[in-house]
Amino acid sequence: xxxxxxxxxxxxxxxxxxxxxxLKSGKKSSFYIDARETTLNPEGMxxxxxxxxxxxxxxxxxxxxxxxxxxxxPLVCSVVLHAYYNNDNIYGFFxxxxxxxxxxxxxxxxxxxxxxxxNVVILEDVVTxxxxxxxxxxxxxxxxYNVKGLIAILDRLEGGKELIESxxxxxxxxxxxxxxx
Numbered sequence: 001x002x003x004x005x006x007x008x009x010x011x012x013x014x015x016x017x018x019x020x021x022x023l024k025s026g027k028k029s030s031f032y033i034d035a036r037e038t039t040l041n042p043e044g045m046x047x048x049x050x051x052x053x054x055x056x057x058x059x060x061x062x063x064x065x066x067x068x069x070x071x072x073x074p075l076v077c078s079v080v081l082h083a084y085y086n087n088d089n090i091y092g093f094f095x096x097x098x099x100x101x102x103x104x105x106x107x108x109x110x111x112x113x114x115x116x117x118x119n120v121v122i123l124e125d126v127v128t129x130x131x132x133x134x135x136x137x138x139x140x141x142x143x144x145y146n147v148k149g150l151i152a153i154l155d156r157l158e159g160g161k162e163l164i165e166s167x168x169x170x171x172x173x174x175x176x177x178x179x180x181x
Contacts, residue, residue, distance in 0.1 A: 007047040008179060011038045011153070016180050025129045027158075033180070035125035035153050039074035048153060048174075049078025055151050055172050056083075056090065056121055062148055064114055066093035067123040068136050075123040075153070093120075095136050108143050116144035124152040127173065130160030137169065154180070 001009075014037040021032040038044035056062050056079060065079050066072070076092040083090035093110035100106050114120075122136050127150070137147045149170025155161050156177050164171045 003047050003051060004174065007038070007044065007051060008175065010041060010044045010047070011035070011175065012180050014038050014041060014044065023128055025131060025158075027128070031177075031181070033126050033154055033156070033177075036071060036074070038153070039078070039125065045074050045078045048075060049082045051174055052123060052151055052153075053079045053082035053086070053090075055174070057088075058172070059121055059148050059170055061119045062090065062121050063118045064091040064093060064120045064145070065123050066095055066108070066110070066120055066136075066140060068132065069094045069096060069109075071125040072123050075125065079123065091118075093140075095139050107139050111143065114145065118145050119148050120145045121148055122150045124150060126154045126156060127152045127160035127164075127171075128156045128158045130163035133160060133164055134167065137164075137167075 015033050015035050017032045018030060021029045023029050039048055052075060056065060065076055067076055073094060080090055080092040091113040093108050093114060096107050120140055124133055127133055133150055140147050150164055152173040154175045155173040161171045
């Protein structure tokens with residue numbers, strides 16, 4: 001079975017639910033995708049990392065991947081590992097939801113592996129309106145990194161892709177909601 005097909009099967013089985021839900025954006029939805037159920041499954045994590053790594057390589061000169069903790073943590077780790085297994089040095093970083101309240105008050109974890117001006121891509125599990133994705137991009141840019149684009153597991157097709165692209169960033173997703181419904 002092809003990697004993308006197998007990942008689709010896992011995502012649909014473990015992460016897709018129908019019902020009544022309130023999304024992070026505040027919108028009501030008749031379905032919910034908890035991609036962490038897929039990305040914390042050993043096979044799901046490996047497939048996501050392998051596929052996203054290939055997608056990262058489609059964007060020229062990317063040197064690091066990052067995303068907002070907690071959803072992006074397994075994505076970043078699996079992409080960095082797949083890069084390493086391919087003798088490629090792609091570094092990883094995590095963006096906190098708020099700066100650390102003690103120590104160095106950091107927004108970005110893993111910054112000692114990065115340098116100012118480095119080309120980076122933001123990884124997301126699910127993109128809806130794009131608001132939290134743009135916030136992650138903004139934090140990475142304020143930290144001194146050159147954000148080239150965003151790669152998601154799933155695009156809910158609710159305007160996020162268009163918003164991100166309208167700001168001049170590349171946007172790719174492995175799936176969109178029509179693939180799961």
